[in-house]
Amino acid sequence: MRNDVILVGVLLLLCAVGILYLFVLRESGNVVKVTVDGELYGVYSLAEDITEEIRSGENGSAMNRLIIRDGRAYMETASCPDGICVSHRPIFRNGESIVCLPNRVVVTVFTDDAADAPDIVA
Numbered sequence: 001m002r003n004d005v006i007l008v009g010v011l012l013l014l015c016a017v018g019i020l021y022l023f024v025l026r027e028s029g030n031v032v033k034v035t036v037d038g039e040l041y042g043v044y045s046l047a048e049d050i051t052e053e054i055r056s057g058e059n060g061s062a063m064n065r066l067i068i069r070d071g072r073a074y075m076e077t078a079s080c081p082d083g084i085c086v087s088h089r090p091i092f093r094n095g096e097s098i099v100c101l102p103n104r105v106v107v108t109v110f111t112d113d114a115a116d117a118p119d120i121v122a
Helices: 002-025
Strands: 031-036 039-045 050-056 062-069 072-078 097-100 105-110
Touching (some): 031 050, 039 062
Antiparallel strands (some): 031 039, 031 105, 097 105
């Protein structure tokens, strides 16, 4: 009985540390990388507010509208039938993604160290 209580306590502590990492300690990214059908479509800074229409599929028939505002990225609209990507919360932390499977669009946040590096003039 005592060992069971210790095991449950350790598991709860591990869960708390994992949640703390996922929602508090993970740092924010500064760029989003957009891929369509596995190919790089574009890389956009989270520091600039933009609206980007991402065309995919045959003859660009599929469309996703990516919004970057206030350092967060989200899908405003999508031509896919289920719209799961549109209901996804805005992303801004390293490793977070929004995926639109029907349109084969993936938006991923990461830190571009080159963007943070100061310019060096020789």
